[in-house]
Amino acid sequence: MENWRVPELDKAALTTALAAHLASGNAGDDPYLSAKRSLPTSMTELVRAYAKVRPALAAGQRLLDWGCRHAALSALVRAEFGERVELHGCDVCPAGDYAAFHARCGLSYMRLDHPWRLHYPDAHFDAVIAGGTLEHVPNDGASLTELWRVLKPGGALLITHLPNAGSWTEFVSRRRFPAQAHRRRYGQRAFRHRLLHYGFETIAGGHHQLAPSSLPAAWQHGWLQRVVAVAQPLNALENIWPLSRLSATLWCVARKREGF
Template sequence: MQSPLGVPEDGLLDRHSRNTGLAPAQLLAALEEFLALRRDTADPYVQAKRAFRPAREELVRAYRHIRTALAPGQQVLDWGCRHAALSWLARAEFGDTLALHGCDVCAPQEYADFHRHLGLDYRRLQHPWRLDYADAAFDCVLAGGTLEHVPNDGASLTELWRVLRPDGALLITHLPNAASWTEFVSRRLFPPQAHRRRYRAGEFRRRLLQHGFEVTAAGHHQLMPSGLPPALRRLDGLLRLAQPLNVLENLWPLRGLSATMWLVARKREGF
């Protein structure tokens, strides 16, 4: 049987989300250490991850879905990195064997403490989609919650294909699912929390093929939300109790209602 993303359900998805390397508790401890670096930061994303344990656990689970495409000795680009939390989890697991690079539209000083601590070479983007890197410069690109926010996602996919080496991996997490029940609620009750650009699994897989990427592993992520709008923060306790339901995030038909999707896609130079 195949998932809506066109990936065999029996074996391939499980292989790419298998528990290898650091245990979840170790990764969570590493993430908490990292988020504590700048107590004075006003970044709402960092503040939310600090304040709500399910938000930190969610990020660790997202990383564990795509981490088996990472390997010692790789050149890795964290595309749209901000403070680069996914890179920090990779650093915690692989140490100095990874060469970490990051790019975003943020000023270099905005997250300099984070980047310096994890040893990430940061570049500020000067163009809406062009990347200031050589062809075939990277073995992996981390794309955590980035593609849905760029001005031209097709042009960005073309650039990501260019900077990856043959068979290099594009590792996507937090891609908004068009059929998500939480997106449905957000669009109607909390529009600022909703994504304007959302994706459907099969359609996005076909689109990746058009841009030279073949999906080799994929799945759905986060059936229950990991945070709440400020107006509903009094319900945080109930949300914590609901987190165990996330084990159902890839169970049909509930998987189709999950908030986001993750994918491992490989650069192909021909099919």
């Protein structure tokens, strides 16, 4: 494992930048984006997730935001690094759906027309960031193979918001809101082995988010939102066993290897 230390970030400034980014475009009929805008805890949570994978980023990199949607993670990268990074993003959404968000953070967007194929050259990116993407693709193995191809040797794969197999919030969702539950969930140890199979060596990782940061539409009442806000300090326990096994998601940083 590399010497991994989360640097001191101005999280308040990043949260403010993220709020401005989310307010810069039209949410339309996107309930996911509307929920992220309505709860400050959602923005605070995303900044915390970004801080965990941030040490793999550096000025001068060419970065791909894989499954970028409204480019929230790219907005945080741009807020911290300014013009010192080259940002690209891809997703299945039509280019016009989130164009205002992409323009705000200076992201070059490409719409995907294949379940896993990426129309980028081999060894093109220094890093790929994937926030809540891998669990939704049709074939995660084929997608990991493509990500390996487009990364430079030693390039970093940064994954956040990967659904945890033991998550208590997933347990509730499967029983009360099955349409919002993830069918594909991952265990931390098993996922590290899976990444190895596709040429990635995990160098850092952990659990994330014991307390939920947002609510299903049916539960978005004022008093429940206050409960969510009050519960956020519980996230300080997200990597303490056995509570870690119940966390909502996993995060990891892995590097492309051409031999082990």
